[in-house]
Amino acid sequence: MKKRAFLRRILTACALLAVSTSTFAEKLNIGITLQPYYSYVKAVVGDKAEIIPLVDAGFNPHNYLPQPNDLKRLNQMDVIVVNGIGHDDFALKVIQAAQRDDLVVIEANKEVPLLPAMGQSVGKGAVNPHTFVGLSTTIQKVYTIASELSRLDPENAAFYRKNARKYAKAFRLLKRDAMLSLGQLDTAGMKVATTHNAYGYILQEFGVDVAAVIEPAHGVEPSASQLQETIEKIRQSGIDVLFYELNMPNRFVDTIEEATGVQLYRFSHMTHGEYETNKVEVEMRENVATLIEAMKFVASKHAQEKA
Template sequence: MKRVLLGALSLFLCMTAQADKLVVGITLHPYYSYVSQVAGERAEVLPVIESGFNPHSYEMQPSDLRRLSRMDALVVNGIGHDEFVMHALENLELPNLTVIYANQDLPLLSSGRGSNSYNPHTFVSIDAAIRQVYTIARELGQLDPDNASYYQANALRYARELRAMKNRYLGRILELDLSGVRIASTHNAYGYLLQEFGIGIDTVIEPAHGVEPNATQLQDTIERIRAANIRVLFTELDMENRYVSVIEDATGIGIYHFSHMTHGEYDADLVMREMEHNLATLVKALTTAVSP
């Protein structure tokens, strides 16, 4: 009888602990990594939408709204990369939901489309990722004070890992003479990442994010690349753009692919893995560009 009672008590405590866990929603893959690394097993991380969908063109489904209703907090980009959920939040009454704006503590780059329009791709940058991790840890700690120190310790540990990875590649970049290197990009998603290494973008090809250049714009781009001797073009991994091949054939420019970390399965280790890919790609591109 005593064993039965102990077993029942253990089950009750386990169910209570599970019920007491924060349910933290996320809108983008990088935020799944951030929250998973910060909260560990002390929160449930719940994507608003299932993997495999493009957040730029997504429309909320009834199943997504049901997931929203379970959440205690929701981590959002809020500056253009998850409009599907921002529109939904405007029309829903969720008084118990705390919205965490991951970018609230960041200096933002302009998107070039007006004074109140910002480049939303902060998660491609290591420095910006670290700031967002700290923001998330602080906000979760306010919602769950009993675990605040745990969240903070995890944020510091994760930030150290990200910073150590950056420093490994920074040392290699500092060995290069980049004074003559010119960079082109399909769009301005890489501004935050390149900025932290002191690298500018000389030519952006798409007139707006996701909008392919017309024939005249494409020819103008080819002429600018030739005139400026631009040798590096960064584009998006797993995103086929027909015009990139045209530019490559016309100019001989080197094509290098960065991950946006917004595709595939949700994974706590995705940011570390894809950041490593991006930094290795950056070093390879720059090293090739300065070679005779």
Template sequence: MKKFFLIVSMILINIISFGKLRVGVTLQPYYSFVANIVGDKMEVVPAIRGDIYDVHNYTAKPEDIKKMSTLNILVVNGIGHDQFIYGIIKSARMEGKVKIINANKGVSLMPVSGMRTNTRIMNPHSFISVTSSIQQVYTIARELGVIDPANKAYYSKNAQVYAQKLRNMKAAAINKVNHLKNLNMKVATAHAGYDYLLSEFGLRVKAVIEPAHGIEPSASDIKAMIDIIKRDKIDVFFVDAQSPNKYAATIQKATGVRVRTLSHMSRGPYTKDGFEKFMKYNLDSLTNAMLEVGKSRGR
């Protein structure tokens, strides 16, 4: 009997899903954005596996190509974080067939901090921010409304509700540290993924240890960071919560700098509330670090 009900449930799910547009997403934040916007009107599908740490260097699998051929719409970062997806689209012969939504269309982009060359590269980690993420939510909702005009108002309303939820999170975080006027907290980071979030709190990254995203720093890179932290009196060194960061202990021991973590939201399950959990972690970690520095200065 239990097996019978399981089979019936699966059939009902297939019936409900049949005919729905399938929206693929390249990054976990976009799954949360789209899932909150479309509700039950579309099916949201991760375009790649969720157990990948560094999608910058992602290598397509046969299952990715097969999945791409089933998508109607694809939400992409579009500024370098998911370049691999265009190869998958081509391999699946979906060029011109899958409707691509560039989530960062209209977002005010920041250059990557800590570049070792004079080349100016725009930072693709715009989703590690409340403000730019809200812009992306509205862009996605607007584009989906064009593709599916019958549900345009529904998508717009859901985007507004979700955006307000994110605004409330940011407002609560700012309220925690609003008394820290002119804190001038000096920050260094493991890589350049956190520029957007830090800028929302009036912070600018003084140094980045990784020579490029995902590239393990050399002994000379670590020595250079230690020198910078000492010279510029860096208050906090933020490292990736999902990465080993073997060099962090060495740097902390040599300088006494506070080492704190921020999440890159680069691995784990794709869930509707994943972005909220990820952003709350980052907001808590950042504001707690600011409070620590403020306390040390008698604020």
């Protein structure tokens, strides 16, 4: 009797060990739609899950059309993290086509306060989908991702939440250091224009408003009449700085610079190039450094004008 009880305990222990080992070995397959989300998810999960980009690197999300391979990749995923408010509409079409009731979709922006979209081509009620070009928005999205993944994978929940806090801290420190470097700089009258409705989130964190968005749509150059209207608006509004996209050719920007004398600065859009672990952190630091440089330029310019 004692031997049978002992054997049962041994068999039970072996079964529990087998389940535990199986659970540990079966990693979540997490899909992502855009480069920033690769960085976010990798920061949260480390090596505890597999990350599968829906589309190969090098695509343009604004004009990408879903391909058969996208559906194949989607069928490998347990969960997919989406921007969900624009910029990855192609992914939502693939998800709809897959008709998978078991696929978990994490909407990273569901807790993010959204800005209205700006520009000549946006519809009524449209929101700015470029939350990945922002510090506080990035932090909120990473917390949302960690929270949702923790529900799906409770065994690693503490690990995910700890990593999310660590990632968030890096961005809070980045903003703090930027604010300290600005000191008592007076940029209250700073007026900026952008070539794309992408930078509102990072600009608002430093108290900078966008006075004009030039492109009628992303990647679409303005017509001659639209360009002339923009030049006149910049002249009349006293625009100090024009921000444009680092990885996109904007030939008309040179025309604007020559006609208005406005100072040019480039921001990374973060949705070009390879899927990289540190992409967001590296390019966010570069964007913040660019913004600080622009703000110091404007403060110096205004001080000279008052002298």
